[in-house]
Amino acid sequence: METSDSVSASSSGPLNDFSYIKSSEKSKSKKDSAWTKFFDHGAGKVTAVETVDDWTIDLSKLFLGIRFACGAHNRLYRGIYKNEFVAVKMIRLPEDDENGKMSARLEKQFHREVTLLSRLYHRNVIKLVGGYRYLPVFCIINEYLSGNSLRAFLYKLEYKSQPLQKLIPISLDIARRMAYIHSQGVIHRDLKLENILFDQDFHLKVTDFGIACEELLCDSLAEDPGTYRWMTPEMIKHKSYGRKVDAYSFGLLLWEMVAGVVPKLSDWRSHKLGVM
Structure with a gap:
């Protein structure tokens, strides 16, 4: 990864508009540094999935910017790759994972997300740019969407x-x-308002394939949590299921858009688990 000085020295393209990288590098917390230091080893081209050569990335052309979201085991950064804005999703294996279960699960999710996204070519599905693996960190690079989520869009409208x-x-x-x-x-298995984003032209895109699966290979016993409120009874009870689970989540999404409110968790829990 090139230094922030080399970024500021560029005189064309998105790098001109990315001047905050230099200041953000100076102000990164120790926690951020613990994640981003894995970009500094200078290993050159690497691959997320050995059998998919098309999705290798060249680290010398990746510039990491400001973090804009984070979860329990992942963080999202804005960045630039080959003079284009990108979103960099970093997944770090936990240090205190004694039995290795969580690490195995995160690694499986990483491989699955890159593999599935590499098969989806549609202007309204988030575009995969590439992947990177340097233990204990996995990295997925997608196109950067400058618009808000459908959830944020409704929030601005005060959920009316x-x-x-x-x-x-x-x-x-x-x-x-x-x-x-x-x-x-x-x-998809995690369809909800937060995972529908707008691009700069206000076109909708489906994002976050972290727990997506191939229909023929979906494991009903897997521990991938999804989002409880949008999960079907079959998923909660670890019964076999198919693509209809997305239709169920789509129905709840429509409910929110039409009614302007999120379904009450207590009501849906009783319905899902068959409690009257």
Whole structure:
């Protein structure tokens, strides 16, 4: 990875608009440094999945910027790769994983996400740029979407019920995106407002394939949690399921857009688990 000085020295393209990298490098916390130091080894081209040569990345052309989101085991950074804005998702294996279960699960999710995204070519599905592995860190690089999520869009509208003339085109857009994903034999398994993002032209894109799976290979006993409120009874009870689980989540998504409220967790828990 090149230094922030080399970034500021560039005189064309997105790098001109990315001047905050230099200052952000200076202000990174120790926790951030513990994650990002793995970009400094200078190993050159690496691959996320050995059998998929098309998805290698050249670290010398990757510039890491400001972190904009984080989870229990991953962090998202804005960056630049080959003069294009990208989102860099870093997954770090836990140090206190005595039995190695969590590490194995995270590594499996990484391989699965890169493999599935590499098969999806659609303008309304998040585009995979490449992958990177340097233990204990895994990295997935996708196109950067400058727009907000559908959740943030509704929040700005104060979750007021919107006219059907506005909601129907959005709903149909999402349905078409999911129809394409299913046509490729992929189940998303975590469809919700947060995972529908707008690009700079206000086009919708389906994102976050971290727990997606091939329909023929979905493991009903897997511990991939998903998001409880949007999970079907079959997933909660670890029964066999198919692409209809996405249709169920899509129904809840429509509920939120039409009603302007999130379904009450207590009501849905009783419904899902068959408690009357």
